[in-house]
Amino acid sequence: MKKYLILCVDDEREVLDSVLNDLRDLETHFIIEAAESVDEAKDVLADAIADHTPLALILCDHIMPGEKGIDFLIELKHQEESCHARKVLLTGQAGLEETIQAVNNASLDYFISKPWDGNALYNTVIAQLTNYMIENEQDLMPWIQILDTNRVMKAMSDRRLSFSDT
Secondary structure, three states: OOOEEEEEEOOOHHHHHHHHHHOHHHOOOEEEEEEOOHHHHHHHHHHHHHOOOOEEEEEEOOOOOOOOHHHHHHHHHOOOOOOOOEEEEEEOOOOHHHHHHHHHOOOOOEEEEOOOOHHHHHHHHHHHHHHHHHHHOOOOHHHOOOOOHHHHHHHHHHHHHHHHOO
16 A cells, blocks of 8 residues: 655644644554654655655644745645645634635645644544545555545445446
């Protein structure tokens, strides 16, 4: 089974550690990387691209030193290697205008406010990864037990039906 990258970006190490803890059950099926700045995240992405590891999902804070999270998400939407990745803003500081900017630029798939509930974060990530795999992965069978089983099976069924229509 091909490995995909989940990238978590936040300038607060405690937040990153908490997110990584909430997502630890996914480590057997995904490469989960943490970055404490947008520059560090860009380095992680460059390495992933060099290793042919697609970015499936990015969880990103907004207010960080240097480049802001929403600007980074918009940038990722316009890059071939990351345009299909699911983008989740995990922040307690993004204003309405900034969030609208990200939504309007089709650069934000989900918004989670800090502080968050670990189970809700995990469920959101599963839902977003399910969306990503259905939209981008040809072979969905390996993902049945990892992601949203009902949605993956429905997508597989829908694909079979579309083949029988042709």
